[in-house]
Amino acid sequence: MGIDFTIIRAIARRELGSYLGNPAGYVFLTLFIAATGAGAFLQAGFFARNLADLALLNKVMPAILMLFVPAVTMNVWAEERRRGTDELLLTMPVRDIEVVLGKYFGALGVFTVGLGFGLAHVAVLSRLGDPDIGLMLSTYLGYWLVGVAFVGVGLLASMFSANATVAFILGALGCAGLVFAGTAPWADGIVGCALVAGLAALIWVTVQGSADGAGYAAVGGGLIALITWLTGTYASFEATFAKLSVDHHFYGFGEGIVRLGDVVYFVGIAVVALYLCTFMLGRRHW
Amino acid sequence: MTTSAPVTIRANAISKVYGDFVAVRDLSFEVRKGTVAAFLGPNGAGKSTTMKMLTGYLAPSSGSVELLGKDPGDAEARLELARRLGYLPENGPLYLDMTPRELLEFFGAIRKLDAAVLAKALERVVEQCAIGDVLDKPIGKLSKGYRQRVGMAQALLSDPEVLILDEPTSGLDPLQIREVRGLIRELGQEKTILLSTHILQEVEAVADTVVMIHEGRLVFNGTVAELGAEGSLESRFYALAGAAPAASSTPTPTQAET
Numbered sequence: 001m002g003i004d005f006t007i008i009r010a011i012a013r014r015e016l017g018s019y020l021g022n023p024a025g026y027v028f029l030t031l032f033i034a035a036t037g038a039g040a041f042l043q044a045g046f047f048a049r050n051l052a053d054l055a056l057l058n059k060v061m062p063a064i065l066m067l068f069v070p071a072v073t074m075n076v077w078a079e080e081r082r083r084g085t086d087e088l089l090l091t092m093p094v095r096d097i098e099v100v101l102g103k104y105f106g107a108l109g110v111f112t113v114g115l116g117f118g119l120a121h122v123a124v125l126s127r128l129g130d131p132d133i134g135l136m137l138s139t140y141l142g143y144w145l146v147g148v149a150f151v152g153v154g155l156l157a158s159m160f161s162a163n164a165t166v167a168f169i170l171g172a173l174g175c176a177g178l179v180f181a182g183t184a185p186w187a188d189g190i191v192g193c194a195l196v197a198g199l200a201a202l203i204w205v206t207v208q209g210s211a212d213g214a215g216y217a218a219v220g221g222g223l224i225a226l227i228t229w230l231t232g233t234y235a236s237f238e239a240t241f242a243k244l245s246v247d248h249h250f251y252g253f254g255e256g257i258v259r260l261g262d263v264v265y266f267v268g269i270a271v272v273a274l275y276l277c278t279f280m281l282g283r284r285h286w
Numbered sequence: 287m288t289t290s291a292p293v294t295i296r297a298n299a300i301s302k303v304y305g306d307f308v309a310v311r312d313l314s315f316e317v318r319k320g321t322v323a324a325f326l327g328p329n330g331a332g333k334s335t336t337m338k339m340l341t342g343y344l345a346p347s348s349g350s351v352e353l354l355g356k357d358p359g360d361a362e363a364r365l366e367l368a369r370r371l372g373y374l375p376e377n378g379p380l381y382l383d384m385t386p387r388e389l390l391e392f393f394g395a396i397r398k399l400d401a402a403v404l405a406k407a408l409e410r411v412v413e414q415c416a417i418g419d420v421l422d423k424p425i426g427k428l429s430k431g432y433r434q435r436v437g438m439a440q441a442l443l444s445d446p447e448v449l450i451l452d453e454p455t456s457g458l459d460p461l462q463i464r465e466v467r468g469l470i471r472e473l474g475q476e477k478t479i480l481l482s483t484h485i486l487q488e489v490e491a492v493a494d495t496v497v498m499i500h501e502g503r504l505v506f507n508g509t510v511a512e513l514g515a516e517g518s519l520e521s522r523f524y525a526l527a528g529a530a531p532a533a534s535s536t537p538t539p540t541q542a543e544t
Contacts, residue, residue: 010395018383032505084379088440091341091375093368095361212305285345285359 007094008102015076015106016113018223025110028071032114035064040121041081052129054121058254062179062246065146070171073107073154074164075094096281104155111147115140127280135256142253145266146246149167150175153275159280178269182245185238189229192241197222207215291318294448294478297338300349302335302502309335311502314348317495322474324493324510325482326357328527332502333482336442337452340480341373354448369397372446372455378437382426386417389425390443396399397444411439414469430457438466442473449473451481455488467491486519500527 003183019025040046040057049055080086089099119140125131157171177194180187200221208214229237242248249262297318302310310332318325327333338344340351356363356372381389390411391393394404412418415435420428425436434457441449454470455463470479470492483489489496489510496513498506505526506513513522 014392087375088379091343091373093365
């Protein structure tokens with residue numbers, strides 16, 4: 001028996017309806033438009049450049065999304081767990097992966113609606129000049145793909161806490177790791193240590209079959225990574241984790257270049273995050 | 287109910303351990319088809335944890351569960367069982383931003399009821415649970431009693447063979463309690479029902495059999511008449527709850543039968 005898309009669609013519609021039926025959802029969407037508008041047009045140099053493009057917004061967009069997307073996803077699991085509705089949902093005839101995908105597409109739908117409103121910036125550019133439509137399309141595809149990855153990260157973060165604020169902070173930290181990777185060698189090192197620590201905890205939980213001691217595994221893994229990095233045991237430590245940089249993979253879209261490798265990077269992050277979400281949901285059976 | 291009826295719910299020496307805390311300890315009991323069984327015990331006895339294991343939401347740390355002859359721990363079997371099971375979790379959790387109609391339509395879609403079946407099911411559960419007046423009001427604005435009834439409607443939506451109800455009368459006023467008990471009695475004519483409670487009047491009013499646990503252990507398993515055979519239900523309840531370890535180590539005659 002495969003995945004049932006009827007169920008995924010029903011869950012995604014519920015998520016989307018819940019968000020868009022809530023005044024807070026519109027506040028977030030308004031803030032998103034305002035922040036991206038400021039990033040596009042209120043920066044010094046926009047008019048001096050005399051170019052109808054979104055190059056200035058491209059520089060800050062990953063940072064804006066790193067805060068906006070976790071704000072969308074923070075409640076997805078946290079609210080279910082706080083209200084106890086996860087128990088109701090997970091005792092329905094649904095597979096864990098269907099619930100995860102339903103929630104993911106619901107949150108991605110909210111982000112897509114937000115980004116849809118963000119197309120207003122293209123209208124403004126059209127008013128001011130003659131933007132290249134192909135470039136605009138690739139740029140917005142790039143924004144959307146950053147969202148594809150960040151929604152996955154935010155959803156995963158939301159699984160760790162029944163408190164929405166904690167889920168937001170964890171989600172923003174996860175996305176920040178990807179945003180700051182590649183910006184400086186020290187940032188690459190920190191991101192590398194954090195990822196190794198997380199991986200160590202995950203392997204521990206998988207092997208042990210319980211979360212007991214996972215914190216020690218994370219600290220141990222992080223320390224080994226730190227020593228490896230600082231002592232130069234693995235000379236390419238920083239360079240390896242710099243490749244995770246969102247900027248590095250987003251850059252091409254802002255230039256009108258759509259590379260398959262970059263698409264795979266963003267979708268790959270989402271797939272890994274969703275796999276981990278399903279893994280976390282399955283832990284209740286342990 | 288007859289002892290020859292097939293077993294619908296069976297717990298085989300199930301335990302649930304969280305770290306050092308044992309929530310349910312080596313618990314075994316059966317509920318036969320067409321029986322209304324009361325799952326009795328003081329707060330914190332392990333009733334809700336046991337119910338979560340019976341529905342397949344949680345897996346036992348040890349032991350096994352059988353529901354309609356299948357293991358809800360098996361992923362594919364759980365899907366089939368979930369279609370045949372109605373479950374009201376503790377405190378009746380619901381999506382507060384939805385109206386009862388939206389909620390029932392949502393769960394109908396998840397249960398893959400087609401439009402015509404869902405329309406009839408909606409009509410039936412709205413009448414059974416008397417939620418017609420609030421069908422299009424946000425659940426967040428409903429009283430606790432109405433929310434509990436919406437939760438019951440959700441459990442009954444697919445006309446399931448088995449109902450597992452965690453404190454179904456919690457938060458209801460005396461009139462509503464009487465109505466829900468009447469509904470459970472009516473449903474019990476053809477369905478197997480396991481309902482948790484710590485209210486003795488409820489046991490007397492609706493149940494055929496009683497499974498009582500205390501501190502995660504089985505302390506009584508038999509009929510309501512057997513529970514009250516040595517005095518009032520209340521005095522027996524206190525005796526079983528107050529002297530649980532001793533009682534569990536010396537099974538009652540009715541325990542031996544199962």
